Amino acid sequence: MLNLKKKILDYFSEHGHEKSPEAETKLILFNAFRNKYQVLNKFSELFTEKSAVKFPLTPEIEEEAMRMAAERIKGIPLQHITGNQFFFEHDYSVNSHVLIPRPETEILISNIIDHIKKNWTNTPFRFAELGLGSGILSTEILFHFKKSIGIASEISSQAIAMARQNLDIIIGVGNWEDRFSIIEPGDTHIGFEVFEEYRPMDIIFSNPPYVSVNDEIENEVLRYEPHTALFPMIGAANEGEKENPNYFYENFLKHHHKILKPDGIAFFEIPHERADAIKHEFQNAGFSKIGIVDDLTGRPRLLIAQK
Numbered sequence: 198m199l200n201l202k203k204k205i206l207d208y209f210s211e212h213g214h215e216k217s218p219e220a221e222t223k224l225i226l227f228n229a230f231r232n233k234y235q236v237l238n239k240f241s242e243l244f245t246e247k248s249a250v251k252f253p254l255t256p257e258i259e260e261e262a263m264r265m266a267a268e269r270i271k272g273i274p275l276q277h278i279t280g281n282q283f284f285f286e287h288d289y290s291v292n293s294h295v296l297i298p299r300p301e302t303e304i305l306i307s308n309i310i311d312h313i314k315k316n317w318t319n320t321p322f323r324f325a326e327l328g329l330g331s332g333i334l335s336t337e338i339l340f341h342f343k344k345s346i347g348i349a350s351e352i353s354s355q356a357i358a359m360a361r362q363n364l365d366i367i368i369g370v371g372n373w374e375d376r377f378s379i380i381e382p383g384d385t386h387i388g389f390e391v392f393e394e395y396r397p398m399d400i401i402f403s404n405p406p407y408v409s410v411n412d413e414i415e416n417e418v419l420r421y422e423p424h425t426a427l428f429p430m431i432g433a434a435n436e437g438e439k440e441n442p443n444y445f446y447e448n449f450l451k452h453h454h455k456i457l458k459p460d461g462i463a464f465f466e467i468p469h470e471r472a473d474a475i476k477h478e479f480q481n482a483g484f485s486k487i488g489i490v491d492d493l494t495g496r497p498r499l500l501i502a503q504k
């Protein structure tokens with residue numbers, strides 16, 4: 198396996214692929230081996246001394262790994278090639294219809310989970326999420342808290358199909374449908390108002406689309422990730438409507454009194470560029486307890502709001 202690892206690293210270097218080559222090579226190897234040995238479920242299992250005996254390298258694994266490396270140097274995101282991304286405590290299936298789960302979103306989920314553990318570990322609570330995507334956030338909540346009851350909205354039917362697949366694998370078919378529902382709004386302008394017809398929630402969270410056309414965006418992201426996951430009201434923006442990257446935060450502030458209990462709490466991933474402005478909007482809307490949590494690069498990434 199060490200020879201194959203070197204072969205991929207050399208191949209990346211020859212083709213000028215400089216984006217985390219060591220980490221990406223390990224992920225390619227893990228996925229190529231796992232396609233052959235399904236029992237391999239932990240990354241660490243492959244990179245031990247014993248693994249060469251337990252999981253011998255075969256010509257088809259080598260061919261598969263080199264195929265993945267060849268796709269990768271074309272600029273295709275590694276997660277689209279392997280079809281998965283690990284997030285928080287689980288491996289999630291992903292495709293081009295969902296945002297690839299980001300490491301910084303783990304800050305959002307770990308803060309939500311800490312709050313729930315302190316407040317409702319053994320009691321039922323209700324949650325709502327706008328923008329389900331691959332399902333990472335709601336799935337982790339449903340997995341960790343068996344008494345949780347939730348609802349999520351998602352504009353893309355293909356993303357909903359991916360989220361359902363992840364729920365079926367991680368929570369189990371038949372184990373989530375009676376406590377979690379998914380709504381598909383028909384228009385990208387529809388935001389938190391979809392939750393108004395349900396009982397007010399204890400907790401609302403979202404990693405909404407929040408990118409501005411003026412933000413710096415990597416080419417790979419722009420080319421391969423769904424624009425509905427990046428830019429709010431994408432359909433409208435396409436038709437010349439003025440963009441508003443803060444659209445979903447403002448939409449929440451318009452509707453929160455009908456969808457969040459008076460003692461409820463909201464968690465939002467936010468763009469660091471507009472963190473202060475968003476915080477002020479929440480303060481002006483009457484949220485007196487507002488916390489901002491930084492990501493690992495020291496930039497504001499999470500807003501927590503209570504009245």
Ligand SMILES: C[S@@+](CC[C@H](N)C(=O)[O-])C[C@H]1O[C@@H](n2cnc3c(N)ncnc32)[C@H](O)[C@@H]1O
Pocket residue numbers: 295296297298299302327328329330331332333334350351352353356382384385386387388404405406407425426427429430
């Ligand atoms: C930034 S992604 C987040 C996905 C996932 N929750 C995560 O954290 O990886 C935002 C998601 O919101 C969805 N979305 C966009 N407009 C929406 C709307 N009006 N209502 C519901 N979902 C919407 C997108 O399709 C996308 O899946």
